[in-house]
Amino acid sequence: MEATAAKRKEPRKALRVKVISMGNAEVGKSCIIKRYCEKRFVPKYLATIGIDYGVTKVQIRDREIKVNIFDMAGHPFFYEVRNEFYKDTQGVLLVYDVGSKESFEALDSWLAEMRRELGPHASLDSVVFAVCANKVDAGKLRVVDESEGRLWAESRGFLYWETSAQSGEGIQEMFQNFYSAIVELCENGGKRPPGVGLSFTREQADAIRRIRGSKDSWDMLGLKPGASREEVTRAYRRLAVLLHPDKCLAPGSEDAFKAVVNARTALLKNIK
Secondary structure (H helix, E strand, C coil): CHHHHHHHHCCCCCEEEEEEEECCCCCCHHHHHHHHHHCCCCCCCCCCCCEEEEEEEEEECCEEEEEEEEEECCCHHHHHHHCCCCCCCCEEEEEEECCCHHHHHCHHHHHHHHHHHHCCCCCHHHCEEEEEEECHHHHHHCCCCHHHHHHHHHCCCCEEEECCCCCCCCHHHHHHHHHHHHHHHHHCCCCCCCCCCCCCCHHHHHHHHHHHCCCCHHHHCCCCCCCCHHHHHHHHHHHHHHHCCCCCCCCCHHHHHHHHHHHHHHHHHCCC
């Protein structure tokens, strides 16, 4: 009995994981890592040359985690260096600058690069992604709002956090949740735990993104100029059912629903 009790109290074996950072140059990847690991912010921009490597230990519940962090340069020049580091990764920090639309729109390209390097048979379902909307201290300079970033992340089953490496906002909480999700992934046989991003459908997410990018009321309803009242009404009803805030929990659904209502009203005023 005593031997059994002693065995139960033995600490679990430390878990070794590999984490990489991805995102355009100057979005703050290195600063986020330094803020978490060293509790400091470096205001002067120092470009990452190729790869920066570090090791840190964290305690998640009753498990010690030894994290190998590969901070990858975002400049295209270093592609031939970073392409060797995608394999055998359990976690990815996918970072963009909320004051740079270009860095946000580049997220898809970063995922494509990772898929290409992992090969045609690899699945990103075996990796935990934490999307960091960084530099939220930018205030009025912000051009990518929270709902747009959260929609992009959660529609792919990724974690989403608003962060500021300068002030430290969201950094500690993001890493704790990120590492907890990695532990769950490892204990789940290498598959990302279900439950993230399942509160809305891909169709709803695509509709919200399309409405955001619409050039006019016709485009917002998915119609060509000159459509009839009946066609406007049908298009509106379809989108209203899809995006009604009572039924759709996707980030930005309320604003998209209001935009659709306003588009219908504006069009019907001018159609006899």
